[in-house]
Amino acid sequence: MSPVFAQEVKNPSLIIETIEIPAKEFDTIQREASIVELDNIHAISWQVTIDNNLNYVNSEGNAVFRLYDTNSEDKFIEIGMGSKPEDKFWVAVQTPKEGYVVVHKDLERGWYPEAKSIASFTDRAGLTVNNGARIVVTNLDIGEFAIGSYSVYGKEGSTEPTAVNTGSLILEIMSGDPAKNIFALFPFYIAAGVGIIVGVLYITKKRS
Numbered sequence: 001m002s003p004v005f006a007q008e009v010k011n012p013s014l015i016i017e018t019i020e021i022p023a024k025e026f027d028t029i030q031r032e033a034s035i036v037e038l039d040n041i042h043a044i045s046w047q048v049t050i051d052n053n054l055n056y057v058n059s060e061g062n063a064v065f066r067l068y069d070t071n072s073e074d075k076f077i078e079i080g081m082g083s084k085p086e087d088k089f090w091v092a093v094q095t096p097k098e099g100y101v102v103v104h105k106d107l108e109r110g111w112y113p114e115a116k117s118i119a120s121f122t123d124r125a126g127l128t129v130n131n132g133a134r135i136v137v138t139n140l141d142i143g144e145f146a147i148g149s150y151s152v153y154g155k156e157g158s159t160e161p162t163a164v165n166t167g168s169l170i171l172e173i174m175s176g177d178p179a180k181n182i183f184a185l186f187p188f189y190i191a192a193g194v195g196i197i198v199g200v201l202y203i204t205k206k207r208s
Contacts (some may be wrong), residue, residue: 014176026154042175043146051170056083061163070148
């Protein structure tokens, strides 16, 4: 008798890219922020896990990043994360048709430093954002969106003090085509589930 081996599960379209953005990159205003091209284009179905390890030194400071559609720099997703104690959090989307629209804004306890936030997208389901404890944007239709570049900033005006001075913001981008192999995209769902569990445990601990 010959041994039978399970067939290896692969998805040739699966791409994982990790970007670590140092604190100094946020010491700029929005209109002067540099747009950085990614090594890969992330299309069809993607997830961005956000690990914010920045040290805020300005109580009014923010760390903001934008993800740009590869077909147009006028189309982007913006996520802003404020300093303690408010930990404000917002999500905005700009499209050529609708312009700049804030789709979610929470001025208090909007994100959780102990948990990772997650933004995910599919061509069919749209954009969903989890702030580390709960889903705050659900299945927002923004049309097709393939991430090709990003930018970051931390100041609204040139006279504002620096928002952060040490640490980094880590973005892990994972993308793929479910049609190539739906099982290969299980990490998307696992990461989202872990984020929710961590958030719930953190909130429960704080209340106790």
